[in-house]
Amino acid sequence: MPEGHILHRAATQHTKLFAGRVIDAESPQGRFDQGAERLSGQTVAKVDAHGKHLFWRFDSGDVLHIHLGLYGKFLVQTAPFPEPSPNARVLLSAGDDRIHLAGPTACDILDEAEADAVVERLGPDPLHRSKKQLQDGERRFADLLARRRTPIGRAMLDQKVIAGLGNIYRAEILFLAGLHPMLPANEVDAEGVAELWQLSVDQLRLGQKSGRIVTVDPAELGASSRAKLSRSDSVYVYKRHDEPCRRCGALVRSASMDQRTIWWCPQCQPEE
DNA sequence: GTGTCATGCGTAT
DNA sequence: TACGCCTGACACG
Numbered sequence: 129m130p131e132g133h134i135l136h137r138a139a140t141q142h143t144k145l146f147a148g149r150v151i152d153a154e155s156p157q158g159r160f161d162q163g164a165e166r167l168s169g170q171t172v173a174k175v176d177a178h179g180k181h182l183f184w185r186f187d188s189g190d191v192l193h194i195h196l197g198l199y200g201k202f203l204v205q206t207a208p209f210p211e212p213s214p215n216a217r218v219l220l221s222a223g224d225d226r227i228h229l230a231g232p233t234a235c236d237i238l239d240e241a242e243a244d245a246v247v248e249r250l251g252p253d254p255l256h257r258s259k260k261q262l263q264d265g266e267r268r269f270a271d272l273l274a275r276r277r278t279p280i281g282r283a284m285l286d287q288k289v290i291a292g293l294g295n296i297y298r299a300e301i302l303f304l305a306g307l308h309p310m311l312p313a314n315e316v317d318a319e320g321v322a323e324l325w326q327l328s329v330d331q332l333r334l335g336q337k338s339g340r341i342v343t344v345d346p347a348e349l350g351a352s353s354r355a356k357l358s359r360s361d362s363v364y365v366y367k368r369h370d371e372p373c374r375r376c377g378a379l380v381r382s383a384s385m386d387q388r389t390i391w392w393c394p395q396c397q398p399e400e
Numbered sequence: 401g402t403g404t405c406a407t408g409c410g411t412a413t
Numbered sequence: 414t415a416c417g418c419c420t421g422a423c424a425c426g
Contacts, residue, residue: 131407180408198408199420215420231420233409287409294407341407366407387414388408 130196132292133335135177136255138202142175142184142227145204149222156216163237164218167192172222177255178247179291181234184220191243197233204228250291254328255336266325273313273321280316281309281390284324289313292332296366299391300343301327303364308399309383309390348374365391 150171153164171187184192194200207224217235220227229235238246251272252265272289273280283289284298293301302309305323307316316324335341342362349361364374368391369382378395 134407195409196407197418197420198406199418200408201420231418233418285408296407298407388406 130180130200131294131297131332131335131341132177132179132253132255133332133341134339135180135182135196135292136332136336137339138182139175139177141204142182145225146172146184146220146222146227147174148172151220151222153218153220155218156212156214160218160235163192163235166190166237167220178253179250179287180294181246181250183243185240185243189240191238191240193234193236193238193243193246194229194232195234197231200232201230202227203230250287251289253291254325255292255332262329266322269325270318270321273316276313278313279310279385280307280313280324281385283313285386285388290325290328293328295388295390296341296363297328297331297335297343299366300341300363301331303393303397304331304343306397308397309385309392310399344374365393367391 148171150169151167152169153167155161155164167186167190170190173185173187175182175184177183180195182194184194186192196202205226205228207226209221209226212219212228213230215230216228217232218229220229252261252268254262254265256262256265269290273283276283276289281298281302284293284302285295299309301324304327305320307320307324331343340362344362344364365380368380370379372378373380373393373396376393376395378393380391381394382389382391384390
């Protein structure tokens with residue numbers, strides 16, 4: 129159930145645990161037998177992420193490319209290892225550490241050029257750290273939006289425009305920016321574009337740090353909600369159809385956009 | 401227990 | 414625009 133923050137979190141954690149180590153791989157499920165055989169005995173160089181894609185880079189030049197899709201999940205395990213569930217696509221282990229991967233959309237071995245090609249198909253990633261990358265990213269993001277008449281709600285989920293946002297962040301960031309999801313992307317003014325980028329950077333970073341998506345400003349939460357934050361307490365509009373907006377009280381609306389649901393506050397995100 | 405839905409996306413139509 | 418992937422959570426009975 130992963131948006132970009134989860135993958136970057138995994139990249140950091142997996143690098144910490146496995147960089148420089150020789151791994152053993154197996155595929156209890158059997159759908160990655162050949163890959164596991166190929167990777168076993170190889171040394172991990174590092175693990176990095178772009179958007180929702182994760183890349184395990186090996187000294188040999190092999191790259192294990194993973195995309196979790198809608199269902200995929202990583203478990204980090206330490207010895208003594210639990211019995212692997214039979215649906216584990218791959219187990220990657222070194223010494224007392226093991227990654228258990230289940231349900232991914234993609235799990236395949238690429239060479240470096242192929243891995244580069246995956247990244248090149250993606251838009252800029254707001255979780256990239258260097259100042260230069262972020263500045264370039266913002267410029268690309270602005271250029272891409274300027275060339276699209278498509279609704280901003282669709283553009284924000286388009287991984288070629290901005291890599292790493294999923295349905296929750298899409299809805300929440302548009303709310304925070306005060307933009308109606310149907311507004312044409314090329315009609316968002318420069319200030320709005322800059323705000324969308326900055327909100328994406330800030331929100332994804334928060335998510336990366338905490339491992340969960342909490343977009344609601346702590347100052348806007350009641351004391352009781354703060355004590356135990358349920359998912360519906362942690363967001364402004366996502367899955368809150370017909371509930372009152374936390375800021376203005378208007379009823380949150382929802383609609384289907386490209387087979388995904390989008391939520392917005394008709395008052396805070398006016399349609400013009 | 402069964403049915404539906406979902407933080408995603410590639411491919412076919 | 415529709416389907417397939419292939420999993421878990423949750424609502425409902």
